[in-house]
Amino acid sequence: MARFLTKAVGVLLLFATIGVVSCQAVLSEDHAVAPPAATRAAP
Amino acid sequence: VSSAVVARRRPIWIGGWLPFILPLPLTLDALANLWQGDLVGMLGSALPCILLFGGAALIRRGLAQASARPGQAAWPWRTLGAALVALGTAAAAFSAVGHSPPIALCFGLGALLGCYLCYGFDRRPRLSADKDVAAALAEAYRKLDELEAAGRRIRSPEFRERLGRIVAWGERILERIAADPEDFRRARKFLNVYLDGARQVTEKYARTHGEAGSAELEESFRALLADMEAVSEEQHQRLLDNDLVDLDVQIEVLTTRLRKEGVL
Numbered sequence: 001m002a003r004f005l006t007k008a009v010g011v012l013l014l015f016a017t018i019g020v021v022s023c024q025a026v027l028s029e030d031h032a033v034a035p036p037a038a039t040r041a042a043p
Numbered sequence: 044v045s046s047a048v049v050a051r052r053r054p055i056w057i058g059g060w061l062p063f064i065l066p067l068p069l070t071l072d073a074l075a076n077l078w079q080g081d082l083v084g085m086l087g088s089a090l091p092c093i094l095l096f097g098g099a100a101l102i103r104r105g106l107a108q109a110s111a112r113p114g115q116a117a118w119p120w121r122t123l124g125a126a127l128v129a130l131g132t133a134a135a136a137f138s139a140v141g142h143s144p145p146i147a148l149c150f151g152l153g154a155l156l157g158c159y160l161c162y163g164f165d166r167r168p169r170l171s172a173d174k175d176v177a178a179a180l181a182e183a184y185r186k187l188d189e190l191e192a193a194g195r196r197i198r199s200p201e202f203r204e205r206l207g208r209i210v211a212w213g214e215r216i217l218e219r220i221a222a223d224p225e226d227f228r229r230a231r232k233f234l235n236v237y238l239d240g241a242r243q244v245t246e247k248y249a250r251t252h253g254e255a256g257s258a259e260l261e262e263s264f265r266a267l268l269a270d271m272e273a274v275s276e277e278q279h280q281r282l283l284d285n286d287l288v289d290l291d292v293q294i295e296v297l298t299t300r301l302r303k304e305g306v307l
Contacts, residue, residue, distance in 0.1 A: 010160025014061055017132050017153040018095065022068035025088055025139035026075070 059106045059162065062099035062128050066092055069135055087138035094131030098124045102162055119165035125158035176224045179234055180217055186238045187213050193242065196249040199261075205268040206245060212275035213238065219282045226282045233278045240301040241271050270297060 073088035105121030133151030136142040142150070187210055194206035216233065220226045227234075248264050274297055 006160050010157045010162075011061065013153050013157030014065060014161060017150050017157060018062065018065040018128070018135075019068075021132055021135045021140055021150055022066050022072075025072040025135060026068045028140055 059099070059103040061161070062095065062102055062124075062158070066095040066099075066131070066135075069095070069139060072139060084139075088135070091131045091135035091139060094127050094134060098127030098129075098131055098158075100124070101127060102158065105165060106162060108165075121158075121162050122164040125155055125162070125164065128158055129155035173224045173227075176220065176227045179227060179231075180221060183213070183217055183234045183238055186242050187217070190238070190242045190245055193245040193249045197245070202248075202264065202268060205265075205272060209241065209268065209271050209275050212272070212279055216275065216279050216282060219279065223282075229282060230278060233274075236298055237271075237274065237278075240298065244301060267300070270300070 069088055069092050073085050073092055076082075076084035076088055101120045101124030103124075105119070105124055108118070108120055129151040132154035133147045136150040137144060137147035190206065190213070191210050194203055194210070197203055197206070216230060220230055244264070244267060248260070251260070
């Protein structure tokens with residue numbers, strides 16, 4: 001039982017660190033491709 | 044069947060995959076940055092990815108090694124892997140997400156703790172508290188490895204199976220000695236003479252059976268393997284019964300036979 005709980009806490013920690021950081025990296029950035037300079041509105 | 048044998052037969056897919064799966068979104072982030080032409084952003088995600096996947100690979104290697112036979116030269120793969128995973132997580136938190144260094148460090152330490160709780164760090168198991176017994180056991184495990192390696196070079200499935208059983212009995216005997224060093228005295232002859240003989244005869248057969256291919260040689264090797272198996276099984280039983288005398292006589296007979304075969 002203790003062994004199972006230890007593993008479960010370990011898995012949760014891995015999700016809370018690697019998983020969270022990975023998802024944050026994807027969500028924190030706007031990955032839309034910027035339009036080329038020529039198509040932008042002229043000043 | 045001994046725990047070591049069971050452990051080595053454990054399917055490879057059981058464990059160690061989580062550190063490979065969790066950084067997948069980060070890989071997507073690196074690809075998205077590449078798509079955008081953002082080199083700095085791409086490197087900021089790709090380098091932590093490399094660290095994370097490298098660490099995951101080392102952890103799996105460590106897990107596979109942990110289920111191997113004791114006494115083999117061991118690298119602390121799991122510990123190194125956990126360190127790489129922690130470094131990769133901290134790097135991703137800092138460079139791909141933009142957290143401050145202390146927060147990134149906390150993520151790294153959390154990942155390290157997670158790896159420790161999930162997979163543990165490598166510890167070199169002591170074979171025995173007695174130095175002489177530990178040295179003899181390490182030597183015996185090495186001989187078993189060589190016997191197993193020689194067995195893999197033999198094509199006959201029957202002989203490989205027999206050798207597998209002999210090795211399994213050998214492992215059980217060594218486990219028994221590790222558990223009770225008093226058994227070392229009872230099994231000394233087995234370790235010093237028999238294991239060496241078994242290894243040499245198998246290596247010799249593995250070297251020559253392809254060339255000669257004589258039925259007589261095959262028959263003789265088959266009989267020898269049967270004897271070896273019986274002696275190993277009996278040695279194990281004698282250790283359980285703490286009986287010394289009869290088996291030594293039997294090993295003497297087998298030794299004489301090995302000498303006759305030109306092995307010893």
